[in-house]
Amino acid sequence: MFRRVLIANRGEIALRILRACHELGVEAVCVYSKADADSPYLRLADRAICIGEAPAKDSYLNMSRLIAAAEIADVDAIHPGYGFLAERADFAQVCRDCKIEFIGPSPEAMGKLGDKVECKRVAKLAKVPIFPGSEGEIEEEAEAVEVAAEIGYPVIIKAAAGGGGRGMRVCHNEATLRSNLKNARQEALAAFGNGAVFIEKFLEKARHVEVQVLGDKHGHAVHLWERDCSMQRRHQKIIEEAPGPGIDRRKIARVCEGAARLIETANYAGAATVEFLMDDEQNFYMLEVNTRVQVEHPVTELITGIDIVQMSIRIAAGEALPFKQRDIEARGHAIECRINAEDPDKNFMPSPGRIEQWEIPGGPGVRMDTHVVPGYRVPPNYDSMVGKLIVHAGTRQDAINRMARALREFQVGPIKTVIPLHQRLMQDAAFREGTMDIHYLERLLK
Numbered sequence: 001m002f003r004r005v006l007i008a009n010r011g012e013i014a015l016r017i018l019r020a021c022h023e024l025g026v027e028a029v030c031v032y033s034k035a036d037a038d039s040p041y042l043r044l045a046d047r048a049i050c051i052g053e054a055p056a057k058d059s060y061l062n063m064s065r066l067i068a069a070a071e072i073a074d075v076d077a078i079h080p081g082y083g084f085l086a087e088r089a090d091f092a093q094v095c096r097d098c099k100i101e102f103i104g105p106s107p108e109a110m111g112k113l114g115d116k117v118e119c120k121r122v123a124k125l126a127k128v129p130i131f132p133g134s135e136g137e138i139e140e141e142a143e144a145v146e147v148a149a150e151i152g153y154p155v156i157i158k159a160a161a162g163g164g165g166r167g168m169r170v171c172h173n174e175a176t177l178r179s180n181l182k183n184a185r186q187e188a189l190a191a192f193g194n195g196a197v198f199i200e201k202f203l204e205k206a207r208h209v210e211v212q213v214l215g216d217k218h219g220h221a222v223h224l225w226e227r228d229c230s231m232q233r234r235h236q237k238i239i240e241e242a243p244g245p246g247i248d249r250r251k252i253a254r255v256c257e258g259a260a261r262l263i264e265t266a267n268y269a270g271a272a273t274v275e276f277l278m279d280d281e282q283n284f285y286m287l288e289v290n291t292r293v294q295v296e297h298p299v300t301e302l303i304t305g306i307d308i309v310q311m312s313i314r315i316a317a318g319e320a321l322p323f324k325q326r327d328i329e330a331r332g333h334a335i336e337c338r339i340n341a342e343d344p345d346k347n348f349m350p351s352p353g354r355i356e357q358w359e360i361p362g363g364p365g366v367r368m369d370t371h372v373v374p375g376y377r378v379p380p381n382y383d384s385m386v387g388k389l390i391v392h393a394g395t396r397q398d399a400i401n402r403m404a405r406a407l408r409e410f411q412v413g414p415i416k417t418v419i420p421l422h423q424r425l426m427q428d429a430a431f432r433e434g435t436m437d438i439h440y441l442e443r444l445l446k
């Protein structure tokens with residue numbers, strides 16, 4: 001096991017990783033920007049190092065500062081968390097060059113699965129269901145028109161290197177496809193430094209279902225079942241749950257096994273998530289693979305009893321997976337509500353500032369992942385998530401009722417949060433029936 005790990009992140013996930021390190025008997029070194037100098041969890045770290053100014057490019061995204069901090073603190077490994085540098089193969093490569101273990105996949109595996117075109121190729125090999133669409137990158141307009149005619153409209157143009165819901169264009173006919181293609185390519189080049197685009201069938205109504213997987217350095221992979229993350233606003237997940245409501249267990253088991261096969265095929269070590277869209281007939285189509293731990297990992301931890309963050313560290317240290325697929329059971333139901341400092345009454349405008357009142361819920365089956373304490377000032381420089389409220393219960397109904405109860409206990413002020421929206425959603429008929437789709441919340445808020 002590592003002696004000392006540097007946590008190249010901030011906020012709730014930095015604290016989550018710090019806790020995992022300490023439970024493993026590993027020292028945790030935190031880094032912080034000047035905007036985060038007062039973060040209370042820094043006091044729990046074995047060492048805390050300031051790496052620069054508030055803008056992420058001068059701190060959490062600055063590779064040379066992070067590597068300098070890692071060398072000063074003499075760490076064996078770096079955990080990137082999610083966001084920032086977590087999915088940058090070049091950062092994983094820099095760590096390797098500096099003989100620091102990157103807690104995540106190899107740059108090769110990350111490169112392969114992080115590129116959507118390449119990832120689809122591997123998925124096909126592993127017999128994972130993918131969207132009908134172009135075989136790889138689209139070079140010519142004529143080719144795009146031909147593929148679209150074959151799979152039928154609507155289609156969606158996507159960037160191979162795309163991320164964060166950016167650079168996608170839905171086309172309902174040949175004319176829009178022709179006119180969008182060139183722009184999409186230029187936009188992709190400007191935004192991601194890679195102009196490769198591809199097209200696939202566009203699903204009008206779908207649910208977002210994703211599979212948590214873990215692979216080790218000994219060629220084995222397992223899945224930890226699925227999560228439903230259909231409650232989204234602007235492609236941002238807001239509620240996640242496990243298991244997915246109403247999904248045929250035999251069908252999902254096959255999809256989950258495919259996801260594990262996919263990361264085994266890619267020689268992938270670490271935690272990953274294989275994302276799918278699911279249509280009305282419960283057909284699955286792979287969207288992409290996220291090559292890191294995700295915000296919503298706790299719901300899977302609660303139903304499986306497996307600590308995903310600890311596992312990511314143990315895997316990086318070379319341990320073999322300590323369980324077999326048949327040992328991994330999904331028990332009960334878990335739901336997560338992301339608590340964002342945003343005002344739902346003002347079009348989700350960010351609401352940074354000092355949190356005077358912060359009374360978090362407790363009691364049976366309630367978990368709160370947050371770095372916030374009363375008096376904490378939410379800096380305006382980073383994303384607005386201030387915590388995650390997660391509950392676990394025997395059934396989905398009980399989990400919803402438990403979440404509603406926990407939200408009632410949650411008192412925050414004077415900053416605004418999305419807690420009132422979550423309270424409304426816990427009473428929402430479509431959510432209670434589990435029939436929401438990825439556009440449901442936007443329709444509801446209109």
Ligand code: ADP
Nearest residue numbers: 156162163164165166201202203235287288438
């Ligand atoms: P990103 O990496 O930018 O997040 P994804 O491929 O994961 O891109 O897609 C983001 C979102 O866009 C999905 O969650 C879904 O809402 C929508 N989307 C992407 N592809 C399709 C598709 N083929 N049909 C319908 N919606 C899609």
